[in-house]
Amino acid sequence: MRLAGAIDIGGTSTKVGIVVDGDRLLHRARIPTTRDGDPAPLVDGIAAALRPMVGAATSGGDTLLGVGVSVAGFLDREHGAMVENANLPALCGFPLRSAIEERLALACRLEVDSNASVVAEYLHGAGRGAARLLGVTIGTGLGGGVIIDGALLRHTGECAGDLGHIILDPKGPRCSCGAHGCLEALVSSPALSYRAGGRKVREIIAAAKAGDASAVTALAETGWWLGVGLASLTPLFAPDTIVVGGGVATAGELLLEPARASYQAHAAPELHRTVRIVGSSFDGWEGLIGAASLFLHPLP
Numbered sequence: 051m052r053l054a055g056a057i058d059i060g061g062t063s064t065k066v067g068i069v070v071d072g073d074r075l076l077h078r079a080r081i082p083t084t085r086d087g088d089p090a091p092l093v094d095g096i097a098a099a100l101r102p103m104v105g106a107a108t109s110g111g112d113t114l115l116g117v118g119v120s121v122a123g124f125l126d127r128e129h130g131a132m133v134e135n136a137n138l139p140a141l142c143g144f145p146l147r148s149a150i151e152e153r154l155a156l157a158c159r160l161e162v163d164s165n166a167s168v169v170a171e172y173l174h175g176a177g178r179g180a181a182r183l184l185g186v187t188i189g190t191g192l193g194g195g196v197i198i199d200g201a202l203l204r205h206t207g208e209c210a211g212d213l214g215h216i217i218l219d220p221k222g223p224r225c226s227c228g229a230h231g232c233l234e235a236l237v238s239s240p241a242l243s244y245r246a247g248g249r250k251v252r253e254i255i256a257a258a259k260a261g262d263a264s265a266v267t268a269l270a271e272t273g274w275w276l277g278v279g280l281a282s283l284t285p286l287f288a289p290d291t292i293v294v295g296g297g298v299a300t301a302g303e304l305l306l307e308p309a310r311a312s313y314q315a316h317a318a319p320e321l322h323r324t325v326r327i328v329g330s331s332f333d334g335w336e337g338l339i340g341a342a343s344l345f346l347h348p349l350p
Contacts, residue, residue, distance in 0.1 A: 053107050054345040055117035055156065057096055058163065058337030059083060061137035061190030062239065064092070065335065066100045068107045068114075069342030073174035075335060077103040089140045090149075097153035104154070116157035117150060118341035120166035122191060124207025129160045134207060136226040137191050159344040162209040164193030165202050166340030167330075171293040172197050173347050174339060175331030184289035186213065186280070187337070188298035191226070192234040196287050201350045203287075210287070214238075218278050233279040242272045242298055255301045269301050270308040277312025284321050295330030302329055 051070050058065040060083060067078035079099050084092040100117070108114055123135025123142070130147045132138065150158045161169075168185030171177035177185065183197045194213030196203040203210045214234035215227050222231025223241070235241060239251045245268035246254045258265035280292055299305060306329055314322040330336050343349070 051112050052346055053112050053114045054342035055100055055104060055114055055154070056120075056338040056341040057100070057117060057150070058120040058166070058335075058341055059092075059096075059138070059141070060122055060163065060337070061085065061135075064096060065338050066096055066103070067335075067338045068103045069339060069346065072343065072346050073170070073339055075338065076107055078335065078338065079103075083138070084140060085138060086140050089144045089146075092140070093146070093149045093153060096150070100154065104156075114156060115345040116159060117154060118166070118344035119146065119150060119158060119160045120163040120337040120341040121146065121160060122163045122193065124209065124212075125160055125162055127208065129208065132160075135191075136228075157345075161341060161344055162193070162195070162207065163187065163337055164195035164213070165204075165209050166195075166343070167193075167295050167336045168195030168197055168293070168340070169202070169343050169347075169349055170332060170336040170339035171295065171330060172200075172349075173343060175336065176293045176328045177291055180289070180291035182287065182289045183291050183293065184280075184283065184287050185293045185295060186276075186283075188237055188239070188276070188294065188296035190239050192238050192279075192296075194283065196289070197349070213283060216279065216282055218275065218282065233275070233282075236275040237272055237279060237298075239298055241275075242268055245271055251297055255298075255304070258301060258304050266304060269304045272298065273305045273308030274312040276305065277309040277314075278316050280309065280327065281313050281316035281321070284317055284325060289325060292325060292327045293330055294327065295332065295334070295336045297334050299330055300334050305329075
């Protein structure tokens with residue numbers, strides 16, 4: 051078997067696991083993300099969670115190729131550290147790659163989380179076969195990655211840029227970046243939670259699937275703004291397929307149906323006739339699959 055460790059560091063939680071042959075999660079777990087102060091405890095917690103998984107996966111003689119790390123924010127050119135993210139200030143400038151290598155004694159590679167997610171969809175999920183793929187990931191923040199003809203688009207921060215910070219409503223809520231009415235401020239876990247009276251995202255999605263009208267409405271409003279955002283991004287990247295992932299996207303059609311309707315209302319007619327908008331194939335774990343791909347199936 052071809053094995054790789056995987057870490058997906060988000061603004062609220064961090065996922066760790068072992069991936070086999072590209073897209074099968076052999077082990078997985080979730081730990082809280084430390085967002086402020088010394089980043090060392092977070093790295094120690096990641097290593098403590100991953101070590102027993104590595105031991106179990108390699109107990110039969112298989113070798114782990116390395117550990118891929120998906121992290122929210124921009125990376126430096128050497129892919130050694132995350133250098134900018136308002137939701138993870140503790141990790142900005144911290145030598146994350148070398149810290150993980152020291153604790154696990156394994157080779158480590160870093161990737162922007164939005165890139166990792168879109169790679170997972172392109173190689174193994176809902177984006178297979180796309181010539182121009184746009185992936186958006188909705189969690190504590192909102193990020194996006196772009197693959198064109200099999201290669202990742204990198205022009206700012208080693209990714210396609212901060213797609214979550216296009217401004218949709220100048221009079222809208224204040225975003226973590228300091229601006230008002232960003233796509234991220236309107237379409238993210240905090241935004242959905244606010245619309246649903248402060249409930250947690252998992253509770254909102256479960257309630258909506260059970261028919262709770264207020265939860266359905268909160269997801270529909272979030273989906274409406276998502277559609278506006280995707281309609282705004284489409285002329286920039288000209289995707290033929292858009293994949294929506296992340297924790298909020300586990301709501302499935304409760305989010306995607308209003309997003310498609312909004313997209314159709316706001317995008318130019320020739321765009322909404324040709325662009326396919328689909329949900330992720332990985333139920334929120336696409337970041338791990340993409341992180342492992344840094345060793346199992348690296349893209350240019």
